[in-house]
Amino acid sequence: MKRRALAAALLVFATAACGLDVNAALPFEVRPGSIRPVPELADVDITVGSKDFTEQIVLGYLAELALEAAGANAIDLTNISGSNSSRYALVDGQVDVQWEYTGTGWLSYLGNDKPIPEEKAQYEAVSKADLARNGIVWLPYSEVNNTYAFATTESYAAEHGLTTNSDMTRFLRQHPEEAVFCVETEFASRPDGMPGVRRTYGFDVTRTKTFGAGAIYSALAGGTCNFGEVFTTDGRIAGLHLRVLADDRKFFPQYNASVTLRKEFLDRYPQIADVMAPVSDALDNKEIIELNKQVDVDGRDPAKVARDWMIAKGFIN
Template sequence: MRPRGILVLSLVALSLVAATAACGLNVNTALPFEVRPGSIRPVPELAGVEITVGSKDFTEQIILGYIAELALEAAGADAVDLTNISGSNSSRYALLDGQVDLQWEYTGTGWLSYLGQDKPIPEEKAQYDAVSRADLKQNGIVWLPYSAVNNTYAFATTESYAAEHDLRTNSDMTRFLAQNPDEAVFCVETEFASRPDGMPGVRRTYGFQVRTTKTFGTGAIYSAVAGGTCNFGEVFTTDGRIAGLNLRVLADDKKFFPQYNAAVTMRKEFLDQHPRIADVMAPVSAALNNKEIIELNKKVDVDGGDPSKVARDWMIAKGFIT
């Protein structure tokens, strides 16, 4: 067992580099943080247990991944960092294939993208219950209790543009673009442009015009909208750059976009071997909500903070670790 509280890679973890290379995954460098127990107390059953934590490749996911690693370290486990996996499908495969033992996922993504459903469920708990039942039955994936973090999609524009054209909802945008089709310039990420809960579906629901679609990496969309490269951009409702760049999120008044509550997901066989992981993660999940995660995201994407340090500072502030 490695020194308590320091997130370093064991020799076993280093061997994962070769195993994951074929899928484009890389075990990340260690976090030089000493993690001591706070309200999360050492769990004898988890002492020295190696748990690989994954995440997708955007800020919120990386922060959540580090939060999980810090919690597990405080409980006595040896956390291996496999955050920042490129793309939802790759991160999902890593979990199913056993390259990752634990990662945060979103209920809407699980229901629509992984389970192939075409109709989201509007209510948070009902959506969580449906995806957790189906994913366990079909794929052996357990969803731990969901958090209040609901990172769904939305369209945003600048506050000045919205005020000038009296835009508050997607229906307002649709009416405006019907009268001003040359203004229908959208910035979206590549995945959103084609996924069923993205651009194709929302266009069918609202019927708005699109003159030009520009694709960007997720992080570039916010500055592209703020800088006038496009008039409307796909955003995530918990992203800190919304406040930092003075953007206005348009309300999804027809309730098209699904619920995207964040929850810890694990393979049932791994959780059955180490059931106390659920106890460790429960209070952390309960402490998270949109207000908390927006501020954490802002500290990275607006203020330039390091995701691992932002996660550490939040865990300390909440008393989970010392």
């Protein structure tokens, strides 16, 4: 414990100038389950970072719990404000392990103009380019894909037989008066938002209402609009009984979550890849939506939500 306290104190000093807040350790004991202690990771200090929204914080805690079960000292640097700050913390060595999204890496960090439509191809492209250019390794991606989508209520979707954007398009051609959409202001005019998706699917819009991102979910549930722009893994989807319509023509970019590390750090501790693999494999959109819901809708602490999921999956005890 003295070693961990010293490491945390040094990290606080090192990150204070950057405005990053360190929470030295998990607030509870972690006992191994199917994730067993790894001798090479025993007492190794590993700093885990995340961005400052629910899903990222939950994913960060999942990584910390897995690493603690393997015997490492996980240092909590979750909840970093902004994607660019969290990315810099990883590249600069303030963070050792961090979940990232393939589309964000490809479009925002690597500066590409066009996404790659298929999940695997997008992952392979970003992992190859980021390693070559920045020395960042992307571990195999999970099925968590936090991309854009249209959603409606479960009852509305069931009444009109809607499961995909193509279903929505056919329905709106027959019932144009139903084409009332709630979207963010930026999404309404951005080429990779409403203008582009309308061209791809060929649907018309009778009325567009603009909201902040968080307000769209309640507007959908309350009947203010029939269709709305959402993020596919938001916990309010489950909490408000919304149905995400499948992007069957794959217009929206792919945002699969993957654990990222600096190559030099992974070369020192290659066992981290094996520790994180079962956690990544167990995650998909259904699982992460439920975890996000427990935080955003039910008001639970994200660390406890992550712990309970890891126990339920048998990864820890």
